[in-house]
Amino acid sequence: MTNSLIALLPPSETKRDGGSTVSASLFGPVQDEAREEALTELRALAGDAEAHQRALKLSDKLAETERARNLALCDAPRMPALERYTGVLYDALDVASLPDAARTWALERYVIQSALWGLVRGSDAIPAYRCSASTGLGKRSMKQRWARACAAVLAEHKGVVLDLRSKSYAALGPLPDRDDALVLEFVTRMPTGELKQLNHFNKQGKGEFLRTLALADSEVHEQLDAVGDMEGLCSVLRALGIEIDPISEREAMVAVGDPRQQRLGQSTTTG
Structure with a gap:
């Protein structure tokens, strides 16, 4: 089997409505039992408006909209997962504006860690829903529900795995213990040269990074498909103009622009 890169993305709470009625099998069928269990329990939870709002920590403004989504999961229209999610990361990636070849590559290579569906390819058709890594469904935690099945999917994958997930979602699918399973942290370089964590703003950096890879x-x-370790990844990314600094054999920091500084610069020059 030919090796291929996949990049693991966190999901987003916000999702685009719409889609078609076309449905197909999802990535990693070993996850299907957990998917069916989670789907059944989420729809049951949505049957109780107060319990649903409390479990999903929803505001009064969002409660009924998100409940309607979860009640209609089995019959709702679907669209590719990479197009379904919105928010800072997915807006920066902007998959809809990619040229056809780049869009096709992204849909196949970007894999999203969902609390409801497990690991899904960007091309997998899913409905709009509301469920997070912290949502309580039934008697098992999300980690207990997903970790074994998702880990099996990743262990079977042939090729480099780039992990861009947040910690809460990375816990739902542990990486295999091998040289080409690599974790990327996103930081910004300060004027002093110091590397600083971006916290919430790392989502935009991740989206721009993913867009650069797709393009x-x-x-x-x-070359990315042939990567076998951190050294090989750094070589390919640096040739693309991406600043990457390893911090261990399987972890590295990727330095991106700080959106806060960019906005400050724009307001200074236009004010």
């Missing part, structure tokens, strides 16, 4: 040419994509 790379076929030769770069082949």
